Amino acid sequence: MKVLVAVKRVVDANVKIRVKPDQTGVDLSNVKMAINPFDEIAVEEALRLKESNQASEVVVVSIGQANTQEQLRSALAMGADRAIQVQLPADHSDELTSLTVAKLLKAVVDQEQPELVILGKQSIDSDNNQTGQMLAAITNRAQGTFASEIKIDQGVLNVTREIDGGLQEVALNLPAVVTTDLRLNEPRYASLPNIMKAKRKPLDIIEAVSLGINLAPSITTVAVIEPAAREAGIIVPDVATLIEKLSAEQGVI
Amino acid sequence: MAILVCAEYQGQQLNMASLQALSAAKDIKAHTATDLVVLLASSDEALLSAAQSIEGVDQVIGFSGDTSALSLAENLAPTIVSIIKSSDISHLVSAATTQAKNVLPRVAGLMDVAQISEITSVVDQETFVRPIYAGNALATVRSSDQLKVITVRSSAFEAADTQGGSASLSIHSDIVDSGLSSFIGETLVKSDRPELASADVIISGGRGMQNGDNFSLLENVADTLGAAVGASRAAVDAGFVSNDMQVGQTGKIVAPNLYIAVGISGAIQHLAGMKDSKVIVAINKDDEAPIFNVADYGVVADLFDVLPELNQQLSDRN
Ligand SMILES: Cc1cc2nc3c(=O)[nH]c(=O)nc-3n(C[C@H](O)[C@H](O)[C@H](O)COP(=O)(O)OP(=O)(O)OC[C@H]3O[C@@H](n4cnc5c(N)ncnc54)[C@H](O)[C@@H]3O)c2cc1C
Numbered sequence A: 001m002k003v004l005v006a007v008k009r010v011v012d013a014n015v016k017i018r019v020k021p022d023q024t025g026v027d028l029s030n031v032k033m034a035i036n037p038f039d040e041i042a043v044e045e046a047l048r049l050k051e052s053n054q055a056s057e058v059v060v061v062s063i064g065q066a067n068t069q070e071q072l073r074s075a076l077a078m079g080a081d082r083a084i085q086v087q088l089p090a091d092h093s094d095e096l097t098s099l100t101v102a103k104l105l106k107a108v109v110d111q112e113q114p115e116l117v118i119l120g121k122q123s124i125d126s127d128n129n130q131t132g133q134m135l136a137a138i139t140n141r142a143q144g145t146f147a148s149e150i151k152i153d154q155g156v157l158n159v160t161r162e163i164d165g166g167l168q169e170v171a172l173n174l175p176a177v178v179t180t181d182l183r184l185n186e187p188r189y190a191s192l193p194n195i196m197k198a199k200r201k202p203l204d205i206i207e208a209v210s211l212g213i214n215l216a217p218s219i220t221t222v223a224v225i226e227p228a229a230r231e232a233g234i235i236v237p238d239v240a241t242l243i244e245k246l247s248a249e250q251g252v253i
Numbered sequence B: 001m002a003i004l005v006c007a008e009y010q011g012q013q014l015n016m017a018s019l020q021a022l023s024a025a026k027d028i029k030a031h032t033a034t035d036l037v038v039l040l041a042s043s044d045e046a047l048l049s050a051a052q053s054i055e056g057v058d059q060v061i062g063f064s065g066d067t068s069a070l071s072l073a074e075n076l077a078p079t080i081v082s083i084i085k086s087s088d089i090s091h092l093v094s095a096a097t098t099q100a101k102n103v104l105p106r107v108a109g110l111m112d113v114a115q116i117s118e119i120t121s122v123v124d125q126e127t128f129v130r131p132i133y134a135g136n137a138l139a140t141v142r143s144s145d146q147l148k149v150i151t152v153r154s155s156a157f158e159a160a161d162t163q164g165g166s167a168s169l170s171i172h173s174d175i176v177d178s179g180l181s182s183f184i185g186e187t188l189v190k191s192d193r194p195e196l197a198s199a200d201v202i203i204s205g206g207r208g209m210q211n212g213d214n215f216s217l218l219e220n221v222a223d224t225l226g227a228a229v230g231a232s233r234a235a236v237d238a239g240f241v242s243n244d245m246q247v248g249q250t251g252k253i254v255a256p257n258l259y260i261a262v263g264i265s266g267a268i269q270h271l272a273g274m275k276d277s278k279v280i281v282a283i284n285k286d287d288e289a290p291i292f293n294v295a296d297y298g299v300v301a302d303l304f305d306v307l308p309e310l311n312q313q314l315s316d317r318n
């Protein structure tokens, strides 16, 4: 079984971002970038499938500019077998919608024919939570979103999903699409020897324009602003004062 | 033209989040003057009639027969698509529940349109505001798609009035069963406390709680205040409490009148889920914890001293 994992280059989760003063977006210059944390979990899950002999090959794919190869190399250093970069035109500056990402991924899926595609549930920059579901829709595959456990049993994929009220279990026919939630696993760190080895692993580049998919977004950003900041309040000396403030001053208890 | 709102329910009750999403749909309607249609994946007459009574709703679409197949996105999405294609729908709207997050992008994919996730306000019928980067930026975005697929951050909207409407009812009998997947089961966490999404008061615990048993200290206070109990990711990951309690960027987004964070440091991802609360209280022994930067009232002390005292004094007031 071949597993394809989608990996997105995003701002590191620990970075406190700044909005550009001209309101055109978020300032990403000189900011630490990383694999989207949910995608690290996706890579880890694929590697575990391979290590338990349930998967034969782990291929990672990322859509972006040349610098997204850094994240692909990180995924290769974790243990993925090979990588595919879908190269956007150098002058492409608009953010892709999740639909466009899903269409570009579909082109890769058509070419690679993986039985399982694993994506993160959500990019921590756009906070969209859409791509996996859209990819499943346009490839007419079953989807197991927000997965906290997956098990393959005789050609059926059992997925435990984190839902608002608790947990849900579904069985998916393969081929399928899975999106990861936080509890699926704890991703490994790449060792130094593996980082060195990753430099020699195959990384193919596909030009996005060669795939015949319209890259122009149907959603445009009008403005990006900083939300109103909350002011730090006061430290109260004791519980009695706290209760007094919450009841008499705020009326919330 | 019509705005189609996918509503959800639990037992015989319409979800509060869906009523809040309906208010967002009404804001859109104010710019387009079209019909407001509510879709309920149910054949329960009492539920459908409750939806008909919601103020401002023009039409309710329900189903006949066994609707259990509709719990799966692989079936509900194409069923919604057939409804969209047979009517003239300009907007598909739903509260950003895990169910809608699962289903709406699949509908959007099938309809070949983009989706706008978790809007917090409506500028006009094609322009919306939504938080990005864990709520550290607010983007105003405009969609040029024929059909606009939108999920709504419920906490940003008041619930629509459940009374005063007299919508017509139409029953849909075609339920698509794609055969791609099947439902095995659910483990739903039962609690007599209010739901996180609609509670007026929430008390949440983090890694500082040390273990699941200690959450009883929070539950005592919650019961005294009639509050819901939440948690940080660290508390869920460590197995103290169940996943449905996680508040944050990738968990539940809440905005109660009062949020009490106990033994929670205040990471960006946690703040993303609660910083729109009206009043925030932080109880933490580290006076440098970032949670104090957003708290209206801070108690710098050991939570194991503060929680029993807090519960005692609150009980004495009652
Ligand atoms: C992709 C991604 C998504 C995430 N999504 C979420 C999310 O949705 N929600 C979320 O919460 N987090 C999320 N996180 C995790 C987040 O970054 C933090 O790791 C997490 O919120 C920390 O939880 P905590 O505050 O409970 O733990 P810690 O940061 O360890 O803080 C524990 C606090 O307890 C205090 N404390 C300890 N003992 C006591 C005591 N006896 N009395 C008083 N105070 C005490 C300490 O001083 C400390 O401040 C996410 C992270 C990533 C990368």
Ligand SMILES: Nc1ncnc2c1ncn2[C@@H]1O[C@H](COP(=O)(O)O)[C@@H](O)[C@H]1O
Pocket (backbone or CB within 6 Å): A006, A007, A008, A009, A036, A038, A039, A061, A062, A063, A064, A098, A101, A118, A119, A120, A121, A122, A123, A124, A126, A127, A128, A129, A130, A131, A132
């Ligand atoms: N540019 C991209 N390249 C590769 N994968 C992506 C890209 N954008 C999104 N994804 C995948 O889709 C998931 C969900 O993204 P989103 O729908 O943007 O929240 C991510 O966790 C990735 O696995």
